[in-house]
Amino acid sequence: MGDLVAAVDHGTTSTRFMVFDHGGHVVAGAQVEHRQILPRPGWVEHDPVEIWNNTVQVIEKVMADTGLGPRDLAALGVANQRETTVVWNRRTGRPYGNAVVWQDTRTDALVGALASDDRGRLVRHRTGLPPATYFSGAKLRWILDNVPDARRDAEAGDAVFGTLDTWLLWNLTGGVDGGVHATDVTNASRTMLMDLETLDWDDELLAVFDVPRSVLPEIRSSAVPDGHGLTTATGPLKGPVPLTAVLGDQQAAMVGQLCLAPGDAKNTYGTGNFLLLNTGTTLVRSDHGLLSTVCYRFGDEPPVYALEGSIAATGAAVQWLRDQMGIIRDAAEIEALARQVPDTGGACFVPAFSGLFAPHWRPDARGALVGLTRFSHKGHLARATLEAICHQSRDVAEAMEKDSGVKLTVLKVDGGVTANDLCMQIQADLLGVPVSRPVVAETTALGAAYAAGLAAGHWTSTTELRDNWHEDRRWLPERSDEHRAAARDEWHRAVARALDWVEM
Numbered sequence: 001m002g003d004l005v006a007a008v009d010h011g012t013t014s015t016r017f018m019v020f021d022h023g024g025h026v027v028a029g030a031q032v033e034h035r036q037i038l039p040r041p042g043w044v045e046h047d048p049v050e051i052w053n054n055t056v057q058v059i060e061k062v063m064a065d066t067g068l069g070p071r072d073l074a075a076l077g078v079a080n081q082r083e084t085t086v087v088w089n090r091r092t093g094r095p096y097g098n099a100v101v102w103q104d105t106r107t108d109a110l111v112g113a114l115a116s117d118d119r120g121r122l123v124r125h126r127t128g129l130p131p132a133t134y135f136s137g138a139k140l141r142w143i144l145d146n147v148p149d150a151r152r153d154a155e156a157g158d159a160v161f162g163t164l165d166t167w168l169l170w171n172l173t174g175g176v177d178g179g180v181h182a183t184d185v186t187n188a189s190r191t192m193l194m195d196l197e198t199l200d201w202d203d204e205l206l207a208v209f210d211v212p213r214s215v216l217p218e219i220r221s222s223a224v225p226d227g228h229g230l231t232t233a234t235g236p237l238k239g240p241v242p243l244t245a246v247l248g249d250q251q252a253a254m255v256g257q258l259c260l261a262p263g264d265a266k267n268t269y270g271t272g273n274f275l276l277l278n279t280g281t282t283l284v285r286s287d288h289g290l291l292s293t294v295c296y297r298f299g300d301e302p303p304v305y306a307l308e309g310s311i312a313a314t315g316a317a318v319q320w321l322r323d324q325m326g327i328i329r330d331a332a333e334i335e336a337l338a339r340q341v342p343d344t345g346g347a348c349f350v351p352a353f354s355g356l357f358a359p360h361w362r363p364d365a366r367g368a369l370v371g372l373t374r375f376s377h378k379g380h381l382a383r384a385t386l387e388a389i390c391h392q393s394r395d396v397a398e399a400m401e402k403d404s405g406v407k408l409t410v411l412k413v414d415g416g417v418t419a420n421d422l423c424m425q426i427q428a429d430l431l432g433v434p435v436s437r438p439v440v441a442e443t444t445a446l447g448a449a450y451a452a453g454l455a456a457g458h459w460t461s462t463t464e465l466r467d468n469w470h471e472d473r474r475w476l477p478e479r480s481d482e483h484r485a486a487a488r489d490e491w492h493r494a495v496a497r498a499l500d501w502v503e504m
């Protein structure tokens, strides 16, 4: 068996391939961004072929740069942006159009209609998810109903559905030459088509979304000792590596942060923010706007559940300043710009580009920039963007405390935005608890590698992993309660102004 474990981390903005040693240290890695395709207001797409080509590219680069071969790898794990929906033809390997991304709101009328009747209650209870454009079920229906030939080919058994894990697993294990068509419970729990208790596709939900069972992948545990499949000699690893773990990226980050006991929580700051709380084998249902989801399932062990607060636009707001507004040239520049000012000068930015997700679930909301005067400049907007990231996380943290009774004493953080020290200080100030960033910031890839390595016997137990977690930096709250209360009040008033914008 090889000494190293590898992971593909395919996120909303980029795809990474990382190799880790037994101590959880990064041995090598490569990353490449893919295009964000924005054809109409509210639509967000990715090209699945570009994503697969990028995956090949990053794997080949790391293997070539390091001189490693497939025999050096004990196992491979995959973590992926969740919910984003692809339909492809299993005979040709060609997708039926672009993937519909989790942030895409094109299904708002369909989701709005089902939310207002008994189907909404059914969906909520069976899946643990609020009816929202965010999840895959309505996106899959949209593709089947709107892309020529998709439904006909689905009914003939030629067109198949997958989230990005399934697309990558199928391609890594041979594609048209016998690729494995499967998903794991964490990804399946985000489709709105799986019963959260039986962990199986649910016929009533399939009827709600008019989805034929024949398009669906097999649902498996996140980590399986026998492997989901082997990589192929014709693929980028150029030989067989057991692909033993597949997890949604936020669940993978829970494993990477070693949030493996009930009450453990982390917040990942990527394109969106995702605060998850491990609730153990108990399925906790939210009364405060969070969702219930599978955290992971290892082999035949009982599934571990989580409560999650999903926020649609955090790093995406930074990207928006860069790509759409041209205010910064790269994401890291936002920090220096925001440091030019001591506060936002009264401005408040609510980046509700895809409506507001947790804890509000308001598809009728849209982005709002309020409190402007002639004094306002781009430094204020940069600072307001960082504050919006942190206020949204505080909204979710409050909901989590109410639902679980668990009071946060420290917040473990990871993800691209956590490179921003000012943002992390603002987060500690707005939460009133310390914020802690680990040395290995690539927790999503690390979590996929841990899950894969545990399944392959590379690590014998999770206790063996505990010593691998080390704090890099901790931010302590520096602001008074009065300051925090005033800032929160201003934020709530801004959120109220972003609501009710789109006629549903």
Ligand SMILES: Nc1ncnc2c1ncn2[C@@H]1O[C@H](COP(=O)(O)OP(=O)(O)O)[C@@H](O)[C@H]1O
Binding pocket: 010, 011, 012, 013, 014, 269, 270, 271, 272, 314, 315, 316, 317, 318, 319, 331, 332, 333, 334, 335, 415, 416, 417, 418, 419, 420
């Ligand atoms: N220094 C920074 N300050 C603020 N945001 C940043 C910084 N560096 C990266 N980002 C944001 O982080 C996101 C990328 O983080 P990542 O964890 O790779 O996300 P994803 O997994 O969603 O692709 C982008 O949205 C980018 O705008």
Ligand SMILES: O=P(O)(O)OC[C@H](O)CO
Binding pocket: 010, 011, 012, 013, 080, 081, 082, 083, 102, 248, 249, 250, 270, 271, 272, 310
């Ligand atoms: O790509 P990320 O890391 O922002 O994660 C996206 C989530 O999986 C969407 O649910």
